[in-house]
Amino acid sequence: DSGVTQTPKHLITATGQRVTLRCSPRSGDLSVYWYQQSLDQGLQFLIQYYNGEERAKGNILERFSAQQFPDLHSELNLSSLELGDSALYFCASSQGQIDGYTFGSGTRLTVV
């Protein structure tokens, strides 16, 4: 167990729907990162939050949004889902050091 908890582990939903993925960071970690892993694009950085504030943004679609709550857990919201959004979504957390990244086990999203 890495200490980073992601729920749900699996999600199957239809095109056009909206889903929310949840991440609880490791105890003491203030930074949360979201990554998408697909077969053709590999692991792609989506967004980073630090202590409740957005810190960095990657190739995140406008249909996707995220937030980090006062208790430091984070949610990634995916809306108007398309077949191409099917992927593994990983959350990672750190205290700030580049070598302190810890990944969760991911949420496998399947859009049908």
Add this chain to the structure above:
Amino acid sequence: QKEVEQDPGPLSVPEGAIVSLNCTYSNSAFQYFMWYRQYSRKGPELLMYTYSSGNKEDGRFTAQVDKSSKYISLFIRDSQPSDSATYLCAMSASNAGNMLTFGGGTRLMVKP
């Protein structure tokens, strides 16, 4: 062309072999270099971290960075079946917060 290139493999070796995994990159701003190991259906876990150029050794693992050639390597000595996994290189520029740019991963199979 992707910023970080990595041969997808699969790379199949007999138990006890020395394994060499490599990545090339194009962004000269990258200063922090990491290797992650990812088992099937799991999140990536950090194996090695190197800042700037040079070598780093940790047990059976050695990481090398050659910034002049924009080339990084991971060597695994006395490979074991339990080393069978996908190996991902990751990099970060000093001014990019903690956002990581990943290679596509190399799948390694160590046969008993």
